[in-house]
Amino acid sequence: MPLNIKRLSAWLEGILGPRGGGEILSGDLRIYAETRLVRFGERVISNLTAREFSLFSFLVASSPGISSRQDIISRAWKTAAVENLVDTHIYNLRRKLPPELAACIRSVPGSGFRYFPGPHSR
Numbered sequence: 001m002p003l004n005i006k007r008l009s010a011w012l013e014g015i016l017g018p019r020g021g022g023e024i025l026s027g028d029l030r031i032y033a034e035t036r037l038v039r040f041g042e043r044v045i046s047n048l049t050a051r052e053f054s055l056f057s058f059l060v061a062s063s064p065g066i067s068s069r070q071d072i073i074s075r076a077w078k079t080a081a082v083e084n085l086v087d088t089h090i091y092n093l094r095r096k097l098p099p100e101l102a103a104c105i106r107s108v109p110g111s112g113f114r115y116f117p118g119p120h121s122r
Contacts (some may be wrong), residue, residue: 011062022034024060024061025114026115029101031056031057031060032055036048036053042049048093048096052093054076055077055086055089057076058075059105060115062114063117064111064113064114064115064116066108069087069112070083073085076095090107094113104117
């Protein structure tokens, strides 16, 4: 299995906390870990709960890899929870994000979720 640097980085950040400035970049998307702020183009998204923010940050940092529900629970949230809780938070997260950004959070049947940037991210 080849080494995926982005996935390894996301995993280490989940264990050790954000590094440096804690900024994640993907096209027009900027995620600032220290302030729990998401900027998409000119829009600022600051109404995410701590779990939603952790979930979104983890998916973007792991992109384009697939994150299972168990990966999200143990690595992004560092807790124990039932797997359907992830689905609930994905649903809430998609409702709070702009439609073109919400569409980038993809369900992968039988595997989990992934952030797959669309044309806006170029």
